[in-house]
Amino acid sequence: MRNGTPKVAAFRRMLAMLDAVLADGGQSGIAAIARGIGMPVATAHRQVATLVEEGYLARDQARRHIAGPRLIGMLHRLDEKQIVAACAAPVLHRLAAESGTVVQLGTFENDMVTYRVKTGQGAGALFSRVGMQLEAYCSGIGKVLLANLPDDHRRAYLATGPFPALTARTITDPAAIADELERVRAQGFAFDAQEVADGLVCAAVPVSWPDGRVLAAISSSQFGEQVRPPEELLPALRAAARDIERTAFGG
Secondary structure (H helix, E strand, C coil): CCCCCCCCHHHHHHHHHHHHHHHHCCCCCHHHHHHHCCCCHHHHHHHHHHHHHCCCEEECCCCCEEECHHHHHHHHCCCHHHHHHHHHHHHHHHHHHHHCCEEEEEEEECCEEEEEEEECCCHHHCCCCCCCEEECCCCHHHHHHHHCCCHHHHHHHHCCCCCCCCCCCCCCCHHHHHHHHHHHHHHCCEEEECCCCCCEEEEEEEEECCCCCEEEEEEEEEECCCCCCHHHHHHHHHHHHHHHHHHHHCC
């Protein structure tokens, strides 16, 4: 065969439809999605019906098409944290452009925050980088991740001190850190008020798995002489977190 193994065109079109439905996040009808990718509407409806029947798509209470149990089951056998980072990247690029801030996503490994996405104008001036691990107790992302650990895991972490001060504002006393984490868990967000570096302010919120676990968090950071109150960043951050959850899990 001169051109190698022949491709299955119908399967390729079905994959394109599945990808388009998931990327749409339940915002459009099947006809609109079909027109957007240049597919006949009747063909699109047959493909979506097949994907629903096989469990790769499902319908929520609003009758929007979302990721189905079979697809989610496949994803759970993969690296969940890397999957959510990949799904988050386009959302965070958009958030960074709209907010004019540096936006990051981090996960928790070995008592440290691993940064998996970093984007935004001025990102190069911020000391973190993708793949880097940093202390969790003093950053917005780290506080969100620590606050949502199981209680015994969080207590074990707090017993690993001491917690060095990175600036004059860093919370270092384990009891005070515990109180801060309780507030973060109750309110659903965290601030870093120049606790990691002088002049750096950020807000962070969780990204939740369908089963309620919080294994990732996103933050919006500002630095310099003039910054907005971090409270102003929360609505856009929360909306971005929901977009990531819908894209990654169909929630």
